[in-house]
Amino acid sequence: EAQVTQNPRYLITVTGKKLTVTCSQNMNHEYMSWYRQDPGLGLRQIYYSMNVEVTDKGDVPEGYKVSRKEKRNFPLILESPSPNQTSLYFCASSFRQGIDTQYFGPGTRLTVL
Amino acid sequence: AQTVTQSQPEMSVQEAETVTLSCTYDTSENNYYLFWYKQPPSRQMILVIRQEAYKQQNATENRFSVNFQKAAKSFSLKISDSQLGDTAMYFCAFSAGNMLTFGGGTRLMVKP
Numbered sequence: 001e002a003q004v005t006q007n008p009r010y011l012i013t014v015t016g017k018k019l020t021v022t023c024s025q026n027m028n029h030e031y032m033s034w035y036r037q038d039p040g041l042g043l044r045q046i047y048y049s050m051n052v053e054v055t056d057k058g059d060v061p062e063g064y065k066v067s068r069k070e071k072r073n074f075p076l077i078l079e080s081p082s083p084n085q086t087s088l089y090f091c092a093s094s095f096r097q098g099i100d101t102q103y104f105g106p107g108t109r110l111t112v113l
Numbered sequence: 114a115q116t117v118t119q120s121q122p123e124m125s126v127q128e129a130e131t132v133t134l135s136c137t138y139d140t141s142e143n144n145y146y147l148f149w150y151k152q153p154p155s156r157q158m159i160l161v162i163r164q165e166a167y168k169q170q171n172a173t174e175n176r177f178s179v180n181f182q183k184a185a186k187s188f189s190l191k192i193s194d195s196q197l198g199d200t201a202m203y204f205c206a207f208s209a210g211n212m213l214t215f216g217g218g219t220r221l222m223v224k225p
Contacts, residue, residue, distance in 0.1 A: 033213070040122070042204055042215035043158075050211065058212060090158060098208035099146055104158035 002027045006091050006105035013081055014113050021076045021108050023091030031097040032074040033058070034066065036087040037107075043090065049074055050097055081112040115140045117207050119216035126195045127224050133180075134190045134219045136205030145209035147181065147188045152202040152218075161203070164188065195223045 004025045013019055025032065033048035035058075045058030049068040063085055065077040074093075078085060088109055092102040116139045126132035138147070149161040164172045164181050171179050176196075180189045192199055200223045205216040 035215075040217050042117075042119075042217045043206075044215070045212050048211060056211065059214075088156070092158075097211045098213065101148075101160045101163060102158075102213065107156045 002103070004091055004093055004103050004105035006089075006108050008108060009106060010109045012111045012113065015082055016080050019078050019081060019110075021078075021089060021091075021110070023074045023076065023105060024072050025074075025091075025093040025103070026072065027093060027095075027103065028071065029093035029095055029103075030071075031095065031100075031102075032068065032091065032093045033102070034064070034074070034076045035090045035092065036060065036085075037090065038087050046076070046089075048097070081110075083112050086110060086112050115142075115207050115209065115214045117205055117214050117216035119203075119205055119219050121219045122217070123220045123222070125222040125224055126192075128195055128197060130195055131191060131193045132195055132221065134192075134203050134205075134221065136188045136190070136216055138186050138188065138205075138207045138214075138216075140186070140207065140209060142209040145207060147179075148206040148208070148213075149177070149179070149188075149190045150204045150206060150215075151199075152204065153198075153200070158204075162190065192221075197223050197225060199223050 034046040035043040047066040049055045091105040094100040094102045147164045176193045
């Protein structure tokens with residue numbers, strides 16, 4: 001089944017404790033991205049990647065890191081989480097950036113205390 | 114930078130009736146793509162419909178259709194014969210290159 005998977009689905013952590021949210025897709029997509037969703041603001045793009053070893057900042061990259069060492073994986077890293085990073089996070093992938101339908105993962109609900 | 118505005122935070126409609134969700138965007142680009150995504154209570158993001166700016170014909174997908182007005186930078190979604198399963202958040206989104214920009218969303222409630 002074609003899909004984007006994220007783990008964990010739910011995470012409660014404390015300020016400053018490094019964490020990683022994994023994202024994997026099995027559709028051989030070139031393009032992957034991370035979004036955060038906050039009430040009233042819709043989804044905002046954090047980082048995106050057009051291919052292996054190619055990443056770029058989105059609208060809200062501060063406090064986040066990503067890597068793309070393999071085509072299928074695109075982890076999101078919070079080196080020192082803060083309460084303002086409490087949000088719902090989505091990973092997405094597509095064949096071509098900006099043109100094709102993006103396939104979204106199921107979301108990760110993160111709470112930083 | 115592109116912006117997408119959805120001016121209706123919440124809407125409701127009776128089952129079987131028609132409802133229109135509004136979306137406007139601001140861009141200086143000439144070639145771009147517009148999308149409507151649905152997010153039901155399960156939180157899964159699902160593509161509803163997609164429009165290419167260079168196409169004058171409005172996109173349709175079964176009960177869903179758009180009214181794309183390029184000059185006015187407007188991209189509204191019409192849902193005909195509303196069903197209970199249409200209850201969800203709806204997001205309008207714009208892309209002219211590497212990034213996808215979303216509006217703030219409209220929460221739609223379909224009432225029996």
